Amino acid sequence: MGASRMNCQAALQRENGNSAHMCVGQDSKEPLQTMSNKAVNLKELALHLGLSQTTVSRALNGFPEVSERTRQRVQEVAAELNYRPSLSATSLATGKTKVIGHVVQVSQHRMINPHFSDFLAGASETYAAAGYDMLLRAAAPEDEAGLYRDFASRKRVDAVVVHGPMVDEPRIELLKNLRLPFLVHGRCGRDIRDYAFLDVNNKTAFETLTNHLIELGHRRIALINGLETMNFAQRRRAGFEAALRTHGLTVDPELMFSADMTEPYGHTVAGKMLDSTNPPTAIMCSSILSAIGVQRAISERGLTLGSDISIATYDDLLSFLMPSDGEEIAPFMTSMQSSIQAAGRRAAEILLNQINDPETPVVQEVWNAKFIKGRTTGRPVR
Amino acid sequence: MGASRMNCQAALQRENGNSAHMCVGQDSKEPLQTMSNKAVNLKELALHLGLSQTTVSRALNGFPEVSERTRQRVQEVAAELNYRPSLSATSLATGKTKVIGHVVQVSQHRMINPHFSDFLAGASETYAAAGYDMLLRAAAPEDEAGLYRDFASRKRVDAVVVHGPMVDEPRIELLKNLRLPFLVHGRCGRDIRDYAFLDVNNKTAFETLTNHLIELGHRRIALINGLETMNFAQRRRAGFEAALRTHGLTVDPELMFSADMTEPYGHTVAGKMLDSTNPPTAIMCSSILSAIGVQRAISERGLTLGSDISIATYDDLLSFLMPSDGEEIAPFMTSMQSSIQAAGRRAAEILLNQINDPETPVVQEVWNAKFIKGRTTGRPVR
DNA sequence: CAGACTTTCCAAAGCGCTTTGGATTGTGCC
DNA sequence: GGCACAATCCAAAGCGCTTTGGAAAGTCTG
Numbered sequence: 001m002g003a004s005r006m007n008c009q010a011a012l013q014r015e016n017g018n019s020a021h022m023c024v025g026q027d028s029k030e031p032l033q034t035m036s037n038k039a040v041n042l043k044e045l046a047l048h049l050g051l052s053q054t055t056v057s058r059a060l061n062g063f064p065e066v067s068e069r070t071r072q073r074v075q076e077v078a079a080e081l082n083y084r085p086s087l088s089a090t091s092l093a094t095g096k097t098k099v100i101g102h103v104v105q106v107s108q109h110r111m112i113n114p115h116f117s118d119f120l121a122g123a124s125e126t127y128a129a130a131g132y133d134m135l136l137r138a139a140a141p142e143d144e145a146g147l148y149r150d151f152a153s154r155k156r157v158d159a160v161v162v163h164g165p166m167v168d169e170p171r172i173e174l175l176k177n178l179r180l181p182f183l184v185h186g187r188c189g190r191d192i193r194d195y196a197f198l199d200v201n202n203k204t205a206f207e208t209l210t211n212h213l214i215e216l217g218h219r220r221i222a223l224i225n226g227l228e229t230m231n232f233a234q235r236r237r238a239g240f241e242a243a244l245r246t247h248g249l250t251v252d253p254e255l256m257f258s259a260d261m262t263e264p265y266g267h268t269v270a271g272k273m274l275d276s277t278n279p280p281t282a283i284m285c286s287s288i289l290s291a292i293g294v295q296r297a298i299s300e301r302g303l304t305l306g307s308d309i310s311i312a313t314y315d316d317l318l319s320f321l322m323p324s325d326g327e328e329i330a331p332f333m334t335s336m337q338s339s340i341q342a343a344g345r346r347a348a349e350i351l352l353n354q355i356n357d358p359e360t361p362v363v364q365e366v367w368n369a370k371f372i373k374g375r376t377t378g379r380p381v382r
Numbered sequence: 383m384g385a386s387r388m389n390c391q392a393a394l395q396r397e398n399g400n401s402a403h404m405c406v407g408q409d410s411k412e413p414l415q416t417m418s419n420k421a422v423n424l425k426e427l428a429l430h431l432g433l434s435q436t437t438v439s440r441a442l443n444g445f446p447e448v449s450e451r452t453r454q455r456v457q458e459v460a461a462e463l464n465y466r467p468s469l470s471a472t473s474l475a476t477g478k479t480k481v482i483g484h485v486v487q488v489s490q491h492r493m494i495n496p497h498f499s500d501f502l503a504g505a506s507e508t509y510a511a512a513g514y515d516m517l518l519r520a521a522a523p524e525d526e527a528g529l530y531r532d533f534a535s536r537k538r539v540d541a542v543v544v545h546g547p548m549v550d551e552p553r554i555e556l557l558k559n560l561r562l563p564f565l566v567h568g569r570c571g572r573d574i575r576d577y578a579f580l581d582v583n584n585k586t587a588f589e590t591l592t593n594h595l596i597e598l599g600h601r602r603i604a605l606i607n608g609l610e611t612m613n614f615a616q617r618r619r620a621g622f623e624a625a626l627r628t629h630g631l632t633v634d635p636e637l638m639f640s641a642d643m644t645e646p647y648g649h650t651v652a653g654k655m656l657d658s659t660n661p662p663t664a665i666m667c668s669s670i671l672s673a674i675g676v677q678r679a680i681s682e683r684g685l686t687l688g689s690d691i692s693i694a695t696y697d698d699l700l701s702f703l704m705p706s707d708g709e710e711i712a713p714f715m716t717s718m719q720s721s722i723q724a725a726g727r728r729a730a731e732i733l734l735n736q737i738n739d740p741e742t743p744v745v746q747e748v749w750n751a752k753f754i755k756g757r758t759t760g761r762p763v764r
Numbered sequence: 765c766a767g768a769c770t771t772t773c774c775a776a777a778g779c780g781c782t783t784t785g786g787a788t789t790g791t792g793c794c
Numbered sequence: 795g796g797c798a799c800a801a802t803c804c805a806a807a808g809c810g811c812t813t814t815g816g817a818a819a820g821t822c823t824g
């Protein structure tokens with residue numbers, strides 16, 4: 001005990017000498033390069049303090065068994081010596097990694113896209129605030145199962161977010177079996193009861209949009225949907241068709257398209273329709289991206305948006321399409337809006353709550369997109 | 383020794399019983415739910431094999447001290463029992479995390495955007511192939527330094543990629559001091575010698591584009607640039623100005639704009655210019671995104687692209703703007719093209735080489751963007 | 765002041781891997 | 795047979811943290 005205190009003094013001196021030597025005074029006007037970059041581990045810190053590792057660990061982690069005075073002192077010295085617990089050591093000891101996994105599909109479709117990345121941006125903000133990190137891994141769809149299995153057995157992550165659920169989604173069963181906590185962005189058709197998800201009300205959104213067009217007098221309405229192997233696209237189509245049927249309109253397969261939601265796709269498909277003998281008077285899009293392509297096709301043909309032809313779209317409020325804070329611009333496109341970035345934030349929140357308190361019942365949230373009347377829809381001229 | 387062998391047999395039986403019990407036969411038609419989800423650790427695996435942990439570890443990691451026969455057997459049994467080394471244990475022991483860090487800025491500007499995410503998509507592909515993962519963390523710019531420090535001292539990552547280098551970039555010095563390997567996407571003005579980077583030749587690209595417009599007969603050319611606090615934007619502007627000066631044209635500050643590269647920004651700025659008394663005959667953009675906004679402003683005014691007004695832009699070949707494999711469409715915009723996703727792939731490759739062989743000299747690569755004559759540039763009518 | 769709690773701290777045993785420094789066995793050669 | 799040497803394998807000591815199961819000291823009671 002006395003010996004340990006002696007060691008402590010000796011170590012303290014050596015340490016100070018060291019840090020003065022290594023860290024200060026190479027380029028002292030550089031503000032970013034502060035004191036001590038040298039890392040200290042728990043053992044050394046405990047030595048400095050003349051305390052046991054147990055006590056130091058507890059003091060820093062807020063356990064009640066340590067006196068307030070000691071805790072203060074520990075915190076001060078820890079800050080001073082720039083102590084930061086090693087993450088691999090911590091996670092080896094606790095079994096928690098403080099990392100949430102996200103999987104990017106690298107297939108031709110669903111390549112990382114602005115929808116996805118805006119969601120990630122939102123989520124990572126929440127993670128950062130809670131001391132979590134986001135792990136991103138690219139995978140071919142056929143590898144994804146193995147990847148989750150890897151996540152689980154190698155303890156790479158504490159939980160995962162399932163992106164782009166398909167109509168029939170095997171991943172959900174898999175994750176349940178692996179006992180890897182997860183949240184689905186979107187949802188899956190059958191067996192919806194027992195897992196957490198955050199979704200928007202896709203069906204209602206597309207009913208609303210379709211109704212709006214019908215009320216304006218449109219009878220031939222096209223739908224440029226996302227990939228209909230995906231759950232959300234399926235629901236959107238259902239909403240579209242329901243609205244048509246309610247008004248006694250026929251569902252024309254010639255006017256329905258489904259593919260990855262890109263600008264060129266919207267452009268190509270709209271172009272073909274506009275050049276056909278019996279073009280639609282309105283086009284609905286599943287994404288603002290394809291809507292932009294449609295708009296390009298329209299402007300190339302010298303048609304007027306909102307009278308010659310109308311566009312209504314789902315809008316995820318993608319950040320690169322949003323005006324910066326200062327400028328107030330009138331909403332341009334008629335759309336159903338819901339911020340996918342906000343969804344990312346909330347999804348992360350739900351997931352973190354879930355893993356920090358596993359007893360809590362699963363959260364299932366469905367957001368309603370907001371209808372915005374813009375300048376791209378109007379009465380048809382014909 | 384004999385005893386250990388006995389234990390091994392006993393454990394083997396117990397284990398088999400277990401896995402049959404837990405894993406098979408809950409829903410045997412589900413293909414994703416294969417054999418054994420139960421994880422086995424090294425100790426158990428060694429027990430099963432009747433070998434020491436050392437030997438098993440070496441067999442699996444390809445050390446020469448173990449006979450080929452043994453290695454075979456170890457690999458087989460490891461696969462059979464679904465052994466996967468715990469990552470936190472491995473990284474605690476080796477000091478390597480197999481993770482590369484990327485930092486997202488969450489400020490108003492440089493919010494995660496399609497350029498950034500396409501780069502990430504490329505990089506994560508390379509990482510995945512090499513068994514690495516990508517860690518994404520959101521940070522306010524003022525926190526970024528602390529974050530790198532955290533990465534270094536807590537050993538969260540093996541290396542980082544620096545995104546969006548500013549004109550004057552303190553992060554580089556910091557990372558050098560932290561001895562955290564890094565690669566810069568882009569580069570930084572001064573002191574360029576001693577760090578790895580991957581950049582495109584921004585200056586030349588914008589000289590080329592400007593020359594093209596000048597040769598067509600344009601005299602009033604506008605530049606809608608990115609944020610000129612960023613290094614790349616600075617270089618682009620330099621190229622633009624150099625080309626003008628070479629041809630004896632004056633650099634008109636009224637025609638130069640700088641901000642985050644969004645669609646609305648392009649739209650707003652182009653609108654203002656087009657409505658002014660003396661509009662430019664050509665507009666250059668730093669991003670296809672602002673170019674799309676410019677195009678919208680042009681079509682709103684019923685002007686014809688390529689004659690009334692020309693657009694030339696830098697094009698990162700963003701994936702959501704690319705046509706899918708099948709459809710061949712003629713290039714639309716006149717642009718300087720370079721795939722930012724390919725850059726992500728290559729950047730990751732360089733970085734991985736660097737950390738796996740630290741002795742190798744730093745790699746500095748500058749790509750030349752490719753000129754594409756599209757349909758958005760032509761002779762000015764006035 | 766003894767006994768019963770609290771309060772405050774600690775030594776040591778993990779967590780699951782890698783790696784050091786041998787020990788053991790097999791082989792070739794004189 | 796004995797010796798050197800290579801080929802195989804192993805026990806045990808880390809890596810840096812958390813956590814268990816006390817021990818020691820301080821604080822109340824009656």
